[in-house]
Amino acid sequence: MTTMLAxxxxxxxxxxxxxxxxxxxxxxxxxxxxxxxxxxxxxGVLDLGVTASTLTHHVRTLREAGVVHVxxxxxxxxxSLRRADLDALFPGLLDGVLAAxx
Amino acid sequence: MTTMLAxxxxxxxxxxxxxxxxxxxxxxxxxxxxxxxxxxxxxGVLDLGVTASTLTHHVRTLREAGVVHVxxxxxxxxxSLRRADLDALFPGLLDGVLAAxx
DNA sequence: GTCGAACTTCGACGGTCGTCGTAGTACGGT
DNA sequence: ACCGTACTACGACGACCGTCGAAGTTCGAC
Numbered sequence: 209m210t211t212m213l214a215x216x217x218x219x220x221x222x223x224x225x226x227x228x229x230x231x232x233x234x235x236x237x238x239x240x241x242x243x244x245x246x247x248x249x250x251x252g253v254l255d256l257g258v259t260a261s262t263l264t265h266h267v268r269t270l271r272e273a274g275v276v277h278v279x280x281x282x283x284x285x286x287x288s289l290r291r292a293d294l295d296a297l298f299p300g301l302l303d304g305v306l307a308a309x310x
Numbered sequence: 311m312t313t314m315l316a317x318x319x320x321x322x323x324x325x326x327x328x329x330x331x332x333x334x335x336x337x338x339x340x341x342x343x344x345x346x347x348x349x350x351x352x353x354g355v356l357d358l359g360v361t362a363s364t365l366t367h368h369v370r371t372l373r374e375a376g377v378v379h380v381x382x383x384x385x386x387x388x389x390s391l392r393r394a395d396l397d398a399l400f401p402g403l404l405d406g407v408l409a410a411x412x
Numbered sequence: 413g414t415c416g417a418a419c420t421t422c423g424a425c426g427g428t429c430g431t432c433g434t435a436g437t438a439c440g441g442t
Numbered sequence: 443a444c445c446g447t448a449c450t451a452c453g454a455c456g457a458c459c460g461t462c463g464a465a466g467t468t469c470g471a472c
Contacts, residue, residue: 300402308325
């Protein structure tokens with residue numbers, strides 16, 4: 209839990225990595241949930257039908273792709289969408305994804 | 311070559327399938343090329359560093375996801391972006407993807 | 413300082429996916 | 443009719459990925 213929570217800078221975010229990160233049902237669900245919560249949430253509260261270790265893997269994938277920002281808070285990790293960065297780099301992408309019905 | 315080139319209807323297009331289709335470098339390159347060519351092109355003319363059979367696989371993936379429309383023309387297949395459908399379902403998504411530098 | 417909750421790390425396993433080569437089909441031109 | 447071009451279908455193979463459980467770390471609370 210001591211690991212340095214590395215986040216890519218805005219100009220290091222790659223569209224290929226972002227799309228790969230979004231291309232998983234569980235991660236897409238996480239992104240949807242974060243979109244409803246500007247301040248961010250602990251992803252552990254979400255019931256996504258996967259174990260904690262799998263959830264860790266997904267959140268890390270999203271973080272390393274530059275989709276989410278994660279900050280420690282107590283024993284939890286608060287994740288939030290990097291909306292400003294994504295909107296600046298790929299205007300419309302996030303809105304388009306979130307506009308999908310269902 | 312006789313197979314019926316099935317395309318999903320607009321309301322059958324799923325965001326998960328679209329994102330999975332876009333989450334491959336070769337397919338992303340195809341989409342980029344098609345975006346530059348409103349009328350569509352034969353993907354065989356693109357130099358993507360993969361064999362013809364691999365290219366067939368990628369074009370089919372894009373077609374079945376609803377990203378491209380493919381129509382036979384002689385011995386070729388003309389692929390074109392389903393821009394209207396994608397813009398209607400996921401407004402901004404395609405523009406965001408294409409806005410990515412590089 | 414002890415406990416529990418939240419999360420991470422590691423290794424393992426199974427399935428999916430991208431890739432290829434070969435063989436085959438469809439079409440146009442000669 | 444024949445040939446070449448463009449593409450497809452079918453296995454096969456290797457790599458990657460999502461998943462898990464077990465063990466470990468960190469933090470706050472009592």
